[in-house]
Amino acid sequence: MTFGAAPTSAEREHASGVFARPAACAHCGTPLPPGAVPDENGEAFCCNGCRAVRAFILACGLDHYYRQRDDLAPPPRPAAPTARGYAELDHPDIAQRFVHDLGDGTAEVTFVLEGVHCSACVWLIERLPRVVPGVHEARLSFERAEVTVRFRPDLARLSAIARGLDGLGYPPHLPRRSSGELGDTQADRDLVLRLGVAFAAAGNVMLMAFALYSGATDTGEGPYATLLRWGSLALTLPTVAYSGAVFFRGAWAALRTRTPHMDLPVSIGIAAGTIWGTVNTIRGQGEIYFDTITTLIFLLLVGRWLGRRHQRAAARVVDLYAALSPTTARVVTVDGLVEMPARAVEENAIVEVRAGEPFPVDGLVASGTSAVDASSLTGESLPVTVTIGDRVYAGTKNTEATLLVRTEAAGAATRVSRLLASVEAAQRARAPIVKLADRVAGWFVWAALGLAAITFAAWSVVDPTLALDQAVALLVVTCPCALGMATPLAVSVALSRAARAGLLFKGGEFLEELSRPALFVLDKTGTVTEGQLRLVDWIGPNTVKSLLGAVEARSEHPIARAVMRDFAAEPKREASSVTAIPGGGVRGVVDGHQVLAGSPALVRRELCVEHLDPKLESAVTRFSQAGRTPIVVAVDGVALAAAAFADGLRSDARDTLAALEKLGARFALLSGDHPEVVAQAAASLGVPFVHVEGGAGPERKLACVTELERRHGRVVMVGDGVNDAGALAAARVGFSVHGGAEASLGAADVFATEPGLSPLLRAVVGARRTLRVIRRGIAFSLAYNAVGATLAVLGLLSPLLAAVAMPLSSLAVVTNAFRSRTFDAP
Amino acid sequence: MTVLFVVLPLTILISVFAVAAFVWAARAGQLDDLTTPPLRMLADESPPEPPPRQPASPPDL
Numbered sequence: 098m099t100f101g102a103a104p105t106s107a108e109r110e111h112a113s114g115v116f117a118r119p120a121a122c123a124h125c126g127t128p129l130p131p132g133a134v135p136d137e138n139g140e141a142f143c144c145n146g147c148r149a150v151r152a153f154i155l156a157c158g159l160d161h162y163y164r165q166r167d168d169l170a171p172p173p174r175p176a177a178p179t180a181r182g183y184a185e186l187d188h189p190d191i192a193q194r195f196v197h198d199l200g201d202g203t204a205e206v207t208f209v210l211e212g213v214h215c216s217a218c219v220w221l222i223e224r225l226p227r228v229v230p231g232v233h234e235a236r237l238s239f240e241r242a243e244v245t246v247r248f249r250p251d252l253a254r255l256s257a258i259a260r261g262l263d264g265l266g267y268p269p270h271l272p273r274r275s276s277g278e279l280g281d282t283q284a285d286r287d288l289v290l291r292l293g294v295a296f297a298a299a300g301n302v303m304l305m306a307f308a309l310y311s312g313a314t315d316t317g318e319g320p321y322a323t324l325l326r327w328g329s330l331a332l333t334l335p336t337v338a339y340s341g342a343v344f345f346r347g348a349w350a351a352l353r354t355r356t357p358h359m360d361l362p363v364s365i366g367i368a369a370g371t372i373w374g375t376v377n378t379i380r381g382q383g384e385i386y387f388d389t390i391t392t393l394i395f396l397l398l399v400g401r402w403l404g405r406r407h408q409r410a411a412a413r414v415v416d417l418y419a420a421l422s423p424t425t426a427r428v429v430t431v432d433g434l435v436e437m438p439a440r441a442v443e444e445n446a447i448v449e450v451r452a453g454e455p456f457p458v459d460g461l462v463a464s465g466t467s468a469v470d471a472s473s474l475t476g477e478s479l480p481v482t483v484t485i486g487d488r489v490y491a492g493t494k495n496t497e498a499t500l501l502v503r504t505e506a507a508g509a510a511t512r513v514s515r516l517l518a519s520v521e522a523a524q525r526a527r528a529p530i531v532k533l534a535d536r537v538a539g540w541f542v543w544a545a546l547g548l549a550a551i552t553f554a555a556w557s558v559v560d561p562t563l564a565l566d567q568a569v570a571l572l573v574v575t576c577p578c579a580l581g582m583a584t585p586l587a588v589s590v591a592l593s594r595a596a597r598a599g600l601l602f603k604g605g606e607f608l609e610e611l612s613r614p615a616l617f618v619l620d621k622t623g624t625v626t627e628g629q630l631r632l633v634d635w636i637g638p639n640t641v642k643s644l645l646g647a648v649e650a651r652s653e654h655p656i657a658r659a660v661m662r663d664f665a666a667e668p669k670r671e672a673s674s675v676t677a678i679p680g681g682g683v684r685g686v687v688d689g690h691q692v693l694a695g696s697p698a699l700v701r702r703e704l705c706v707e708h709l710d711p712k713l714e715s716a717v718t719r720f721s722q723a724g725r726t727p728i729v730v731a732v733d734g735v736a737l738a739a740a741a742f743a744d745g746l747r748s749d750a751r752d753t754l755a756a757l758e759k760l761g762a763r764f765a766l767l768s769g770d771h772p773e774v775v776a777q778a779a780a781s782l783g784v785p786f787v788h789v790e791g792g793a794g795p796e797r798k799l800a801c802v803t804e805l806e807r808r809h810g811r812v813v814m815v816g817d818g819v820n821d822a823g824a825l826a827a828a829r830v831g832f833s834v835h836g837g838a839e840a841s842l843g844a845a846d847v848f849a850t851e852p853g854l855s856p857l858l859r860a861v862v863g864a865r866r867t868l869r870v871i872r873r874g875i876a877f878s879l880a881y882n883a884v885g886a887t888l889a890v891l892g893l894l895s896p897l898l899a900a901v902a903m904p905l906s907s908l909a910v911v912t913n914a915f916r917s918r919t920f921d922a923p
Numbered sequence: 924m925t926v927l928f929v930v931l932p933l934t935i936l937i938s939v940f941a942v943a944a945f946v947w948a949a950r951a952g953q954l955d956d957l958t959t960p961p962l963r964m965l966a967d968e969s970p971p972e973p974p975p976r977q978p979a980s981p982p983d984l
Contacts, residue, residue: 216962223963239959286949293945297938305931319925328931332938 366576637738
């Protein structure tokens with residue numbers, strides 16, 4: 098399978114006319130890019146990743162995968178194997194932490210996988226035993242994209258398992274769970290159990306209630322009514338004690354902390370109905386409310402269960418990103434390079450970091466000169482040159498050349514880890530949000546209790562034997578089932594729609610907070626701007642462009658990448674003897690011409706001239722004043738062209754902010770970049786800012802958000818970098834844009850999975866619509882309760898009527914939640 | 924109608940068994956993942972004869 102054979106085979110195909118020319122990638126089904134040509138098998142690929150994965154799948158005899166996939170027609174998605182060796186996984190530290198010995202000669206390990214997207218993936222991944230000898234079983238959890246592999250440690254090494262998964266197109270990562278994952282599973286099971294018990298009890302109690310409502314009485318043949326009542330009691334008491342305990346616990350916590358909560362009125366209704374129903378069963382007269390109570394518990398638990406399921410989705414994405422960030426370091430030892438987990442690197446160990454890789458540790462440069470892209474840690478859009486003795490930080494990126502770094506701190510001691518610790522502190526310090534439904538529940542309790550007291554008093558005068566009956570009937574009928582279900586359902590429906598529209602919320606309360614007018618504090622680099630440099634101006638002959646492209650082709654410097662992106666249409670040329678010049682320059686030979694590119698100062702120095710051509714000098718001055726980065730290109734010793742690079746605004750930034758302004762939002766701009774650049778960006782965004790600040794480090798950002806919150810009320814922080822993490826956690830709502838650093842995802846309350854700034858607008862609009870749905874639901878259930886309460890006070894409410902009306906009202910709020918428009922897919 | 928005195932306790936007993944089965948299923952983790960098993964079910968059985976195992980290294984890119 099070579100590229101060289103491709104054109105001839107394409108011709109052959111064409112001539113024979115047997116094969117249609119393929120239109121889609123043979124592996125993933127993506128439409129082919131223009132340059133792709135079929136190989137000798139008549140197959141064409143969208144990328145080399147897909148080519149490699151298909152070859153591997155066929156070699157393993159797993160071609161059945163393609164039949165599965167064609168039947169299912171999943172969305173096309175190119176494979177992206179890394180072809181890495183995964184040698185670091187064989188480090189004993191890894192085995193100790195991640196491999197569980199099952200005791201029968203086999204062990205278990207769990208990986209988080211990239212690229213799991215359809216059910217054919219499930220089939221393919223679970224065929225891993227055929228790919229890697231020594232693997233017994235592989236089970237995938239699709240939702241979590243986690244595969245659990247059972248294998249024989251003596252036959253299969255972790256690196257071999259990882260290479261197998263990678264070869265199938267699913268690069269594996271060791272899981273880095275957010276704390277409490279195991280506890281979550283336990284809590285989920287617990288809730289499902291309570292739900293199941295409540296369902297079984299409600300069904301049976303309802304059957305007995307049916308008989309009672311249709312007139313079962315104690316006759317000469319037997320005390321049927323008594324039997325049915327005692328039967329209902331036998332089922333209801335354990336249900337209330339077990340399944341209903343959820344609400345009692347919540348109510349107790351609400352009382353203790355004196356915060357209003359929905360569980361309080363619910364508990365009062367359940368408790369009143371159960372106690373009075375039990376008394377009536379023993380007395381053998383009066384109403385029992387067991388059917389209503391068990392159904393109520395069941396329906397409310399359903400609402401709660403749905404809510405939990407949808408909030409979990411956001412946490413899983415954070416976990417996935419956490420697993421993706423690099424955890425390995427290459428340490429220089431006497432035996433050569435050893436790859437090991439980054440947290441295990443010892444102080445003073447020398448670590449090698451190649452161009453394009455992030456630094457795994459904090460340390461001092463021991464050898465080499467390069468530029469460091471620290472934008473995620475500091476917000477600076479331009480890389481900083483470092484050389485021997487300069488300090489570099491974990492999480493920033495090496496862009497130009499290989500560096501050796503003497504480790505000063507690794508793992509939890511790094512600056513970025515300490516920053517994350519401050520994020521957790523900020524999250525703990527934030528005042529809890531009281532949800533709308535809970536606030537309503539707060540005065541609802543008093544209204545229900547007050548009305549019950551009035552009813553009791555009034556009926557004590559009219560007919561004392563009925564007074565308690567009527568008061569309990571009122572408490573049961575006003576038990577806010579519809580209210581308790583209206584909000585969780587509306588929220589969970591909205592959250593799942595939001596997820597489809599590319600927005601993940603970590604909790605329903607942030608919907609409410611986002612829907613209110615707020616001060617939006619925006620980060621600049623990577624949030625309102627692209628976060629990467631682009632060519633914005635070019636002075637000089639166009640032929641120089643391809644020369645510049647040739648010398649920059651291999652560099653990882655942000656300017657070089659901008660050149661590669663923006664000059665992609667220029668003719669390709671090859672450069673030889675390319676060398677990087679410290680201080681942001683590069684030189685090389687292209688078609689016999691000496692090409693030099695770099696900052697104006699560097700080019701002047703290298704050419705040994707005081708001034709460049711006046712036209713270029715004035716252009717360079719103009720670029721600098723406009724806050725752009727100038728680059729001068731010299732060919733054969735003569736400066737010929739000047740280019741300006743800038744981190745441009747996102748294409749949707751202006752429209753998004755204008756639309757948000759119309760919705761009543763105010764703005765502030767807060768960045769770690771140079772103040773002039775920040776001011777420039779603020780001016781070009783077209784909306785007024787209440788506060789613009791540059792040069793703000795992570796700590797300053799956090800303090801500034803707290804201060805703005807005190808002065809302007811609700812603050813929504815919008816950011817993307819590690820440096821925003823503290824501010825994201827401290828703000829009332831933290832919103833992380835797509836492509837944000839893992840730390841910012843962990844700190845944010847809402848994050849976008851679609852690029853650009855427009856998801857922010859979608860989130861705000863969707864949140865407002867959801868709040869309308871919630872209000873409608875609450876209004877309806879309050880109206881229902883008002884009618885029920887009136888009937889109860891007047892003594893016109895029969896338990897049958899209550900039993901029928903309650904599910905009907907719940908049905909109405911469920912319909913309201915599902916039918917309403919909230920988030921629309923983009 | 925006196926049969927009710929037998930049938931009703933019996934109903935409750937059967938319910939208790941059903942709940943016990945449910946508790947067992949939930950504790951065994953059968954309800955933890957509600958997404959993957961339905962997907963797994965969709966996949967047809969693979970062809971009976973798997974070809975010999977290949978070395979577990981993906982081809983070079």
